[in-house]
Amino acid sequence: MxxxxxxxxxxxxxxxxxxxLKHSDxxxxxxxxxxxxxxxxxxQSLIRDFVKVREKYDEVQRFGKYHPDYKQVIQNMMDIKRDVDLNDTIASYKKAEEQMEHLLNEISLEIARAVSDSIKVPTGNPFFDRGCGGGCGTGGKCGCH
Incomplete structure (x- = not known):
């Protein structure tokens, strides 16, 4: 019981x-x-165009530079990716999404540390995370305990 x-x-x-969380800024x-x-x-139009080009890009990646449309598809992908990245609305959304992810990662770390310092918590890119929470398998090279 x-x-x-x-x-x-x-x-x-x-x-x-x-x-x-739902009432947080x-x-x-x-x-x-x-x-x-x-x-x-x-x-939304940029996102739809990006998805279409991404499908072609994925197909080309299976064959690499031997695909007949390789250069054109790669160039199209770079162009649409630049357009998507430079769109103010999309950039603002991505930044807000990253802030939300950061908040959730901080909460996850706090909860894990409240239980034990050795609990591993995935918080994003392991190459840039300073503390891994312990037991990462590098023999202490990353500074964890």
Missing amino acids: ITTLEHVSVLEETDGLIGM VFEHYRNMRDKLAKDQEA
Whole structure:
């Protein structure tokens, strides 16, 4: 019975954490940028064009430079990627998404460390993360304990 009560308590705390996240400034900004992106016809058109070019790009990648359309598809991919990256609405959405991801990563680390310092928490690119949470398999070269 104690285990069941502990599980209920954890679930209640989780619901509270979710509620705080939903009312945070970071989440509100993310939601606003997502809605703005959904309504921006130019951005949506760029995204659709990117998906089409990406499908051709994936096909070309199977054959590499031996594909007859290799150079053209690679150039198209670079052009559409630049257009997508330079679109203000898409760039704002990506930045809001990264801020939300950063917040979730921080929460995950705090929860893991509250349980044990040796719990591994994936927080993105392992080459740029300073602390891995311990036990990373590098023999301590990364500075973890």
